[in-house]
Amino acid sequence: xxxxxxxxxxxxxxxxxxxxxxxxxxxxxxxxxxxxxxxxxxxxxxxxxxxxxxxxxxxxxxxxxxxxxxxxxxxxxxxxxxxxxxxxxxxxxxxxxxxxxxxxxxxxxxxxxxxxxxxxxxxxxxxxxxxxxxxxxxxxxxxxxxxxxxxxxxxxxxxxxxxxxxxxxxxxxxxxxxxxxxxxxxxxxxxxxxxxxxxxxxxxxxxxxxxxxxxxxxxxxxxxxxxxxxxxxxxxxxxxxxxxxxxxxxxxxxxxxxxxxxxxxxxxxxxxxxxxxxxxxxxxxxxxxxxxxxxxxxxxxxxxxxxxxxxxxxxxxxxxxxxxxxxxxxxxxxxxxxxxxxxxxxxxxxxxxxxxxxxxxxxxxxxxxxxxxxxxxxxxxxxxxxxxxxxxxxxxxxxxxxxxxxxxxxxxxxxxxxxxxxxxxxxxxxxxxxxxxxxxxxxxxxxxxxxxxxxx
Ligand SMILES: *Cc1c(COP(=O)(O)O)cnc(C)c1O
Numbered sequence: 001x002x003x004x005x006x007x008x009x010x011x012x013x014x015x016x017x018x019x020x021x022x023x024x025x026x027x028x029x030x031x032x033x034x035x036x037x038x039x040x041x042x043x044x045x046x047x048x049x050x051x052x053x054x055x056x057x058x059x060x061x062x063x064x065x066x067x068x069x070x071x072x073x074x075x076x077x078x079x080x081x082x083x084x085x086x087x088x089x090x091x092x093x094x095x096x097x098x099x100x101x102x103x104x105x106x107x108x109x110x111x112x113x114x115x116x117x118x119x120x121x122x123x124x125x126x127x128x129x130x131x132x133x134x135x136x137x138x139x140x141x142x143x144x145x146x147x148x149x150x151x152x153x154x155x156x157x158x159x160x161x162x163x164x165x166x167x168x169x170x171x172x173x174x175x176x177x178x179x180x181x182x183x184x185x186x187x188x189x190x191x192x193x194x195x196x197x198x199x200x201x202x203x204x205x206x207x208x209x210x211x212x213x214x215x216x217x218x219x220x221x222x223x224x225x226x227x228x229x230x231x232x233x234x235x236x237x238x239x240x241x242x243x244x245x246x247x248x249x250x251x252x253x254x255x256x257x258x259x260x261x262x263x264x265x266x267x268x269x270x271x272x273x274x275x276x277x278x279x280x281x282x283x284x285x286x287x288x289x290x291x292x293x294x295x296x297x298x299x300x301x302x303x304x305x306x307x308x309x310x311x312x313x314x315x316x317x318x319x320x321x322x323x324x325x326x327x328x329x330x331x332x333x334x335x336x337x338x339x340x341x342x343x344x345x346x347x348x349x350x351x352x353x354x355x356x357x358x359x360x361x362x363x364x365x366x367x368x369x370x371x372x373x374x375x376x377x378x379x380x381x382x383x384x385x386x387x388x389x390x391x392x393x394x395x396x397x398x399x400x401x402x403x404x405x406x407x408x409x410x411x412x413x414x415x416x417x418x419x420x421x422x423x424x425x426x427x428x429x430x431x432x433x434x435x436x437x438x439x440x441x442x443x444x445x446x447x448x449x450x451x452x453x454x455x456x
Contacts, residue, residue, distance in 0.1 A: 002068040030394035040392050045432035046439075048422035049394035051186075051214055051352075055303070062306030063098035063254055063299045071298025073106070074291075082298030085305035093245060096219050096263050096313040097212075098238040103268040104261035105291050106247075106301055110213030113244040115143045116292050117209045118178070118263065120242060122147050123270040124207060125177025131170050132164035132180040135190060137211060140180050152176055158405045159346060160190035162197060171204040178207040178241070182213020183222075183233055186423065187396050188345075189352030191222075191229075193214065195236035206238040213258065215350050216245030218326075220319045227326040229349075238263060247304050250322070250425065252311070259299045324427035325351035332424070335437050341444045345398070345419050346406055354396060356419040357444040365409040369400055373417035378447045380420065383440070391439050396421040 023075040042052045059424075071079020073086055086106055094102040107113040118140070121130060129150030132140045144151035152170050157163045162181060170176055179201045181192040194210060201208050212219070221227040222234030237243055242262050247253040262268070268290040311317040336344035336355050345354035357375035361367050378396055383391035398419050400412040427438070 001065065041301070044428075045426055045428040045436060046390065047392040048424065048429065048436060049310070051249050051393045051423040051425050053426050056307050056311070058307045058310050059253050059303040063303035066299040066302030069298075071302075073296045073298040074166035074294045074302055078295075079298035082245065082301045086298070089301060089304045089308055090259060090261065092308050092313055093216075093247075093259055096217070097243055097245075097261065098219075098223055098235065099243075099261060099263045101265055102261050102263055103265040103290055104259060105289070106296065106298060106304070107258040107260060107293060108216070108300075109243055109248070109258050110137075110211075110246040110258045111139050111143075112293055113209060113213070113246075113258040114139050114209075115146070116244040116260045117262075118143050118147055118149065119176035119292060120267050120270050121207060121209060122149055124241075128177030128206075130178050130180060130209075131176045131206075133168060133182070133185075133192065135160045135162075135185045135187060136180055136182050137186050137213065140211070141184055150175065156190075156402070158402075160188040160402070162192045164193070164196055166201060167197065168200055168204075171200065171206060174204070176204070176206050178209055180209050180211055181233075181240075182215070183210060183212045183237070184218065184350050184352075186214055187352075188354055189215065189348055189423075190351040191233050191349045194233035194240065198236050198239060207242075210237050210240050210243040212237070213244050213246040214249050216243070217250035217318055218322055218350055220313055220315065221322055221326065223341060224315065226315070226319070227323055228330065229326075233385060242267070249391045250318075251304065252307055253300065253304055256297055257304060257341045285384060321427045322351075324430045325424050328424045328427075328429040328433050329353050331430075332422075332433055335433075339441060341441050341448065343407070351391075351424040353422045353424060354419055355422075356417070357378050357448065359448040366409060368411045369414040369417040372403075372410065372419065373414065375444070375447060376418045376420050379440070379444050382443045382447055385442075389439055391436065391443070394423075395419065 016085055033045055041047050066082055071082040073079055076083045090104050090106065094104065118130060130144050131152040131154050133154050133156050135156045141151050154166045154170055155163045179197055181194050181197050183191050183194060198208050219234050219237065222229040223231055224255050225231040242260065244260050246258045248255045248257040271290045290328045329351045332353050333344050333348055336342050336455060341357060342355050343358050347354060356372045357379050359371055380395050383393055395418040397416050399416050403408045403417055404410060404412050
């Protein structure tokens, strides 16, 4: 297709400096393919660890097709077609959050998208800081350093949500210009009460930024109150000042696709620059005029655009994927609640399930954080190292206070314990769940027998 299109520009001679022999290519490619064996099976439901899955075939085809043209969405003349696709895909994301108007664009990551949102926070309230919860992504604290802003860490409540009392205490000091809320924390998948934070922040003249990098696509279910989700936080997003979502997490995109959106289009003025390299080819909006990043893959926009043509951001489109993830998480939580070998850490708000093995203890002795920590790590290793029937999980560090608030019967003999965390980001998890649960149970039970000091 790129060749058919290219033909209209007339013949030219290819330069020999690019030429490689087909045998040399085949040999080098063979080595690449071999090296790719050293990977985890992200596509398979027996991988139930981090928030990773392969892109949709439509995203792959969209990406590869546009990549042959190599458009750069920094400027409209870098890629007119993919610039239009980016604007349409971003408008779809804005509609998903119910934004009445917006300015926004894709980024290479959630990190960059959050940096842009905090940069605007600094421009709007110079000299004022940012409040974020202890469960928010570590990028916020780091980006406050980058931007020279004061970061205020607010404790989380017993479910991992930002503590409203502590937040009000911090807001009262008058030094906070923007509050960060998270709809789906990276660790526990907890949804902050956006509606309550918004009301509180407005009372103290502060802005609200929503980090929906991981959970954002759940707005499709959340705004409609589906999947057992409380609609209030999801509906409040439209009244906040900025929101970030990562299509490279739930959005079936390859890495290199985040997005930042501002419901007030006037936010775009904070990005004004006057570069001698880029110029307006028309009076239209320049994506480079509203972002901090310069070169950006137009192919990422094409991939997202093509995906959204086939799987729209509706109940019937992406909603079916998210509903299956959610059902899997709720069903697993139910199985864990009655398991003798594993215990649910807390009820899942979205599709992240957290749990820990419960190795047997001597009668009258208490289960300890250090025993939970060792058993979680043992389960992780046993699952990954199994040559037959492996499972791939991830671990999460839980501080002693947070842990014992949820499980007061566990003795805090250590400052923290690792627990096990499974992000059920693939709809295939729903049907695979009985197999996954029984295999993890088996590994937890056999690990307990071999644990040093375990009761016989
Ligand atoms: C993943 C994530 C980020 C960081 O995004 P990257 O795309 O990994 O740079 C920020 N915030 C939250 C809540 C996330 O889940």
